[in-house]
Amino acid sequence: MEKDFNIFLLIAFMLFHLVVDSLSMTKTNITTDQSALLSLKAQISLDPSHLLIESWSPATSVCRWVGVTCRSCHHRVTSLNISNMNLTGRIPPDLGNLTFLISLDLSRNNFYGSLPQEMTRLHRLRFVVLGFNIFSGKLPSWFGVLHQLQILTLGNNSFSGSIPSLFSNISALQTLDLSYNSIDDKIPEEIGNLQNLMVPYRSRSSTFLESKSLHLQVIQLSSDVESASLKSQRATWSNCEIPEEVGNLIELYELYLGLNKFTGSIPMEIFNISAMRTIELMDNNNLTGNLPLNIGSTLPNIESLSLSDINIFGTIPRSLSDCSKLGILDLGGNRLTGMIPTSLGYLTHLEYLILEVNQLLTSLSNCRDLKVLSLSWNPLNVMLPLSLGNLSSTSLQMFRARDCGIKGEIPKEIGNLESLMDLDLSGNNIIGSIPTTISNLRFLQHFNLRRNKLTGFIGDDLCKLQKNLVYLHLAKNQLSGSLSNCLGNLTYLQEIFLGSNKLHSSIPASLRNLKILLTLDLSSNNLGGSIPSEIGNIKAVIYIDLSMNRFSNGIPGEIAGLQNLVHLSFERQRTTRINTWLS
Secondary structure: OHHHHHHHHHHHHHHHHHHHHHHHHHHOOHHHHHHHHHHHHHOEEEOOOOHHHHHOOOOOOHHHOOOEEEEOOOOEEEEEEOOOOOOEEOOOHHHHHOOOOOEEEOOOOEEEEOOOHHHHHOOOOOEEEOOOOEEEEEOOHHHHHOOOOOEEEOOOOEEEEOOOHHHHHOOOOOEEEOOOOEEOOOOOHHHHHOOOOOEEEOOOOHHHHHOOOOOOOEEEOOOOOOOHHHOOOOOOOEEEEOOHHHHHOOOOOEEEOOOOEEEEEOOHHHHHOOOOOEEEOOOOOEEEEOOOOOHHHHOOOOOEEEOOOOOEEEOOOHHHHHOOOOOEEEOOOOEEEEEOOHHHHHOOOOOEEEOOOOEEEOOOOOOOOOOEEEOOOOOOOOEOOHHHHHHOOOOOOEEEOOOOOOEEEOOHHHHHOOOOOEEEOOOOEEEEOOOHHHHHOOOOOEEEOOOOEEOOEOOOOHHHHOOOOOEEEOOOOOOEEEOOHHHHHOOOOOEEEOOOOEEEEOOOHHHHHOOOOOEEEOOOOEEEEEOOHHHHHOOOOOEEEOOOOEEEOOOOHHHHHOOOOOEEEOOOOOEEEHHHHHO
């Protein structure tokens, strides 16, 4: 019954379309185009840049107005692009008189209300881009009579209701974006018959996974959460299996299924689509499977492979080194075992290698173009490679290998990593002192060597990182000596953790320069003398722990002026809350 009604509705629309088309051929011209645009201008209540106010004037030719393009052969408006102008207003019915319009882009404004049905007269339309507005009402079914539409972008609005089955009549449709509206999840089965559909962007239905459209190129069902201004809704796909029919979409090059709750096995057919550039399945904890051993030959064009936090088991195939275009490889949080193939180090485009939280052995030392290398929580049990400095002096920005059983000393070659911003080797068995070459890491922001067996002094070399260092964590080592007065030069520091070492002498008064410091932990050392009153100048501090030391003369009264302070620990075995202490 519903299908018969839809057929009737389509016939009615087509008859209406034919009548209007015949009338428009005799009655519309450049004058009616001008009237239609002036009617649109009259409906705009806010034009902060005055672009339309100043440009859209009857005194000048329509074809010279901002955002308007005319075709010279018939002197009619064929394109209207007034996107990203912060305009506020409604769309008048007169817009339907622009009967030669091919492209309409009103995106990234504040247009509101419903779309007028008179837009069915725009039968030449190929491109409709209305995303990032405040349009509301039912999703217009009359789009189904605009047979030449190739791109229909209605995302990030407030449309409601269900997707009309009449959309399946837009046979030329290549891109359909209905994301971030209040539209029902279910997509009519007929939509899958759109043979030219290539990009159903950010759809929230798994219908597209089983689509009969062999030209489908992008599927995005990721449950990503964007800012509230985008009216995003988080919806996860639970207890659904990824159908093996995905493997039939031979032109598919982007597949985004991350942040959902898909179950079952990863279809091996996904890894046989040779056009594939991006596969993203991360954070589907109930998925399981392994990587095919021949993945290097079946995915020759892969650029990004993100399979973290699912349940991949087995080994990392050596053939991945044949994926010469691979730039991102994220296999973290799985059950992978065996060796990390050293051949991955020769992938010249590889920039992000994330293998943390697995059961992998051996670390890499020959990746020259990496920006991010994360190996944390693997039982590597290796000596810290002396060739670490060969990782590229210009590329590596993050190196994390915490709780990996790493042994040995930090090589002086670490100073070659001049782009390094984040170094985390905490929770290992690293011995020796902090090399003086650490001063070469002038972009270093996060420095974490907590829970190792480091000895020696905290030298002045660290103080040379004064322009960027934000986080300094050297707690639970065997560092000795005094605290250098130059620590006060690290004016960007927000957190200092030096507890549980063998530091002695007094706290340098220069710490008063750390105006944005939030955390200061010097507990469980051999520090003595008076606590400098200058600590009262650290106005931002929230947490101070000076317990288990040998300070004298009590707490300076200036600390009472630290209005943000929540936690103060001073005595040998007692922790006090600042609000209790002040009372």
